[in-house]
Amino acid sequence: MSTSDLSKHGSSSSKRTYNTDQGDLIMIFIYRNTADLFDGLLPRDIELTLQSGSSDKRVMDVGCGTGKWLIDLVEKYPNITEASGIDITLIHPQQFPSNVKFTRQDVLKPFPEDWIGRFDVIQARFLITGIKNFPSLLERLITLLKPGGYLIIVEPETKSHSTISDSLEEVSPASAKFGDISYQAMKKFGIDMDAAKNIPNYMRKSDSFDRVEQVSKDLPMSDWSDDPRLNEIGKAQIPNALAYPDTIRKLVLASGLVSQSEFETIKKDYIDETLKGEGKTVLPIWTIWGKKK
Numbered sequence: 209m210s211t212s213d214l215s216k217h218g219s220s221s222s223k224r225t226y227n228t229d230q231g232d233l234i235m236i237f238i239y240r241n242t243a244d245l246f247d248g249l250l251p252r253d254i255e256l257t258l259q260s261g262s263s264d265k266r267v268m269d270v271g272c273g274t275g276k277w278l279i280d281l282v283e284k285y286p287n288i289t290e291a292s293g294i295d296i297t298l299i300h301p302q303q304f305p306s307n308v309k310f311t312r313q314d315v316l317k318p319f320p321e322d323w324i325g326r327f328d329v330i331q332a333r334f335l336i337t338g339i340k341n342f343p344s345l346l347e348r349l350i351t352l353l354k355p356g357g358y359l360i361i362v363e364p365e366t367k368s369h370s371t372i373s374d375s376l377e378e379v380s381p382a383s384a385k386f387g388d389i390s391y392q393a394m395k396k397f398g399i400d401m402d403a404a405k406n407i408p409n410y411m412r413k414s415d416s417f418d419r420v421e422q423v424s425k426d427l428p429m430s431d432w433s434d435d436p437r438l439n440e441i442g443k444a445q446i447p448n449a450l451a452y453p454d455t456i457r458k459l460v461l462a463s464g465l466v467s468q469s470e471f472e473t474i475k476k477d478y479i480d481e482t483l484k485g486e487g488k489t490v491l492p493i494w495t496i497w498g499k500k501k
């Protein structure tokens with residue numbers, strides 16, 4: 209497939225631009241892909257919680273973006289009476305179910321008092337570039353949960369890898385180079401590059417949870433898989449994978465690690481290589497959840 213075939217794929221993502229200290233950062237929303245990868249909107253035992261007991265369940269999505277996860281959730285689980293989406297900037301659709309509420313709220317700023325101990329389930333998904341201190345985020349979110357409530361964190365690792373070789377460099381040199389530069393640039397700006405792998409430990413150390421579980425799944429970066437289901441997920445991922453360089457261009461350039469023309473060359477090589485899919489690359493996505501004591 210060539211770059212010109214891209215329009216045929218359309219985009220499964222909603223995109224928006226943020227102003228950051230480093231300039232505009234386009235964020236991509238890949239929730240539907242990861243929901244498919246994890247076979248559902250929620251880990252199984254949390255699903256059961258929403259289906260059993262009282263029919264007055266309250267759920268919060270932190271950094272809710274488009275709000276699509278919450279809207280899908282209330283459609284699937286009728287026991288949810290209150291679904292609260294918070295974000296620093298609101299981009300939810302005009303029309304949404306009456307039990308969904310969107311609030312402009314910085315998760316790092318004080319919460320309204322009546323939110324304390326209010327929620328059965330809280331999710332925070334793909335906040336890695338916005339949150340530098342995950343242990344402190346976890347402590348803040350725990351205060352909003354009822355005893356026995358669940359906190360779910362979904363985050364990607366920050367480097368992709370090949371499923372056919374231990375050396376990404378050998379089979380996908382452009383992806384390896386692009387990954388390295390992005391990694392170094394994000395690290396320079398204080399992003400917790402190992403957040404996904406560290407969060408289970410942060411949760412266990414906080415001593416607020418009865419139980420902490422984790423699962424990691426490999427998201428294919430393009431349609432290279434022989435497994436039809438993974439191939440579909442990979443196909444839907446192509447626009448996201450290809451848009452990724454633009455999401456971090458300004459951050460990488462601000463880091464001073466490469467010049468603009470070097471960046472454009474690396475980007476072009478990375479795109480060509482991703483479309484060919486020869487390295488069979490994946491990005492591990494982690495879902496970690498804990499049950500509050």
Ligand SMILES: C[S@@+](CC[C@H](N)C(=O)[O-])C[C@H]1O[C@@H](n2cnc3c(N)ncnc32)[C@H](O)[C@@H]1O
Pocket residue numbers: 235236237238239270271272273274294295296297313314315316332333334335338339
């Ligand atoms: C990559 S998007 C993910 C959106 C959504 N969770 C999803 O999975 O599609 C990150 C979201 O977190 C929001 N965000 C970043 N920092 C935040 C903060 N301090 N408080 C609230 N929301 C924040 C951003 O505005 C953005 O909508």
